Amino acid sequence: MPLETLPVLSLEAPAGQFSQDIGDSFRTFGFAMVKDHGIDSDLIDRAWKLTAEFFALPREEKHRYHLEGMAGARGYTPFGTEIAKDAKAHDLKEFWHVGRDLPEGHPLADSQPNNIWPDAPTGFRETMEELFAAFDETGANILSRIAVYLGLEENWFDGPIEDGNSVMRLLHYPPLGDDAEEGAIRAGAHEDINLITLLLGAEEAGLQLKTRAGEWLDVSPPDGALAINVGDMLQRLTNHYLPSTTHRVLNPSGERAKHSRYSMPFFLHLRSDYRFATLPQCISAENPDRYPESITADDYLKQRLREIGLLK
Structure with a gap:
């Protein structure tokens, strides 16, 4: 599949066809672009408006919602906090996290704060x-299609993601200033931690993925469509059959550098107590199990959060 054919898929396509197409795109790029995803456009428009209004609040007001010791799990994370693994400069962004509220006494409440x-x-x-x-x-609908591609039952992911530790991130990349760290960009080259990421806002230029050949490819879905990518948790489950792909958000130049950029990634996570076990059909003599030792999703998440500077 040549580079210029990163596909735009329709979630309204026949289920079997969509399963094959998104699986093939994930195998090739670790990414796909999906339209007709069913998320109401008016709801999205309201969310964009409120996101911009929140980040326009005074710095002191936003910092009221920064929770020390929470690793950014909920509420506000200030500008210049997160850093890509092995990067030398912090990302040029601030963000707000929305997670799943659990009822009092829920067994996962300690690892998934409200x-x-x-x-x-x-x-x-x-x-x-x-x-x-x-x-x-x-996200659950798309995971059911991925399950079929992997030869699993359509509902295979239902249990592993029930009450899962998913996070919706409201992202603001402010206009570029002259006081940024040397080499800093809006989001340094990284891979996502979770199962899959569903991203709104990638139609604003800047998002790039790294191809298997080591080249950077622009990801520019149609207006309102989702960019969807494999995260490290799905890569681990599939023994790298579905690869988690390095991606970044570049700084704009010229007039665009004076403007804010907003995006909304939804990081679809496993439930915190899920224990990884490599899918048997993804293990072979040519691709032996890379992860014979089990680990919970929560332990894996904490390990990765330390690497990106959110957990001390």
């Missing part, structure tokens, strides 16, 4: 809870 919410802007909580639920449903 949300906090800002006093302003009006409607922020209601809109973001609705968008989180929509992402959650669409």
Whole structure:
């Protein structure tokens, strides 16, 4: 598959065809672009508006919602906090995390804290809870198609992601200033930690993936479509049959450097107590099991959060 054919897939296509197409795109690129995903466009528009309004609040107001010792799991994470693994400069971004609220006494409550919410802007909580639920449903649907591609039952992921530790990130990349660390870019080259990432906002230029040949390829889905990529957890489950691909967000130049960039990735996670076991069909003499030792999803997440500077 040549580089210029990173496909745009329709989630309204026949289920079997979509399974094959997204699996093939993941095998080749670790990425796919998906339209007709079913997330309401009016809801998305409201979320964009409220995201911009929140990040326009005074610095002191935003910092009220920064929770020390939480590794950025919920609430606000200030500009210049996160750093890509092995990078020398921090990313030029700030963000807000929305997760899954669990009822009191839930066995996963210790590893999946409930949300906090800002006093302003009006409607922020209601809109973001609705968008989180929509992402959650669409992500589970796409995972069911991936399961079929892997030769699993369609509902195989239902248990592993039930009450999962998924996170919706509202991202703001401010206009570029002259005070950034040397070599800093909006998001340094990295791989995602989770199963799959569903990203809104990639139609704004800057997102690139690294091909198997080591070349950087622009990811530019149509307006409103999702960029979807394999995360390290799915790579681990499939013994690298589905690869987690390095990607980055470059700094714009010229007039665009004076503008903010916003995006909304939904990091679809396993439940915290899920224990990894490599899928047997992804193990062979040519591809022996790379992960014979088991680990929980929560332990794996904490290990990775330390690498990117969110957990000390």
